[in-house]
Amino acid sequence: MDWLGIGVLVIGVALLGLVFVLIKPLNKLAGVFNGLQKTVDQLPEQVGDVMTQAKDTLETGNSTLHQVNDQVKQLSPIFYIVGDAGRATQHVSSTMVDRVMNVKEGTSEGNDFIQRNHLEGWYGIATLGYFIYQKRKGLSNNRININ
Structure with missing residues (x-):
C-alpha cells in the first residue's frame, strides 16, 4: 500500500506542476473570452446601425431611380423626334443613292x-x-x- 500511496502522491505533484504551468495560458484565454463577450454584447447595436445605414442607402437609391425615370419620361419625345429625323435622313440618302445608281447605269x-x-x-x-x-x-x- 505504501507504493500505491507514493504513486498517487507523485501523480498529484505532477498534476500540481501542470496546473502551475498552465495558469498563465489559461488566464490569457479567460481574457480573450472576456473580450469576446464584450464584442458580442456590442454586436446587436452595431448590426442595428448597419441595417439603418443600408436602409437609408436603399431609400436614396430608390428615390434616385424615380428621378431618373421621370427625366427619361420627359426626354422620350425628343428621342422620338431624333428617330423620325434619322428615318427621314435615311429615306433622303437612299433616294439619292438610287438616283445616282440610275444615272450611273444609264x-x-x-x-x-x-x-x-x-x-x-x-x-x-x-x-x-x-x-x-x-x-x-x-x-x-x-x-x-x-x-
Missing part, C-alpha cells in the same frame, strides 16, 4: 472612260448637285402663296 458606255480617268467621285458630286437642284426646284414650285 451611262454604261461612258463607264470605261470614267474608270480609266478616275472620275467616279466627280461624277457622284455632279449627280448629287443635280439632285439637290431638282429638289429645290420642286420645292419652290410647290409653294403656295397666301396673299
Whole structure:
C-alpha cells in the first residue's frame, strides 16, 4: 500500500506542476473570452446601425431611380423626334443613292472612260448637285402663296 500511496502522491505533484504551468495560458484565454463577450454584447447595436445605414442607402437609391425615370419620361419625345429625323435622313440618302445608281447605269458606255480617268467621285458630286437642284426646284414650285 505504501507504493500505491507514493504513486498517487507523485501523480498529484505532477498534476500540481501542470496546473502551475498552465495558469498563465489559461488566464490569457479567460481574457480573450472576456473580450469576446464584450464584442458580442456590442454586436446587436452595431448590426442595428448597419441595417439603418443600408436602409437609408436603399431609400436614396430608390428615390434616385424615380428621378431618373421621370427625366427619361420627359426626354422620350425628343428621342422620338431624333428617330423620325434619322428615318427621314435615311429615306433622303437612299433616294439619292438610287438616283445616282440610275444615272450611273444609264451611262454604261461612258463607264470605261470614267474608270480609266478616275472620275467616279466627280461624277457622284455632279449627280448629287443635280439632285439637290431638282429638289429645290420642286420645292419652290410647290409653294403656295397666301396673299
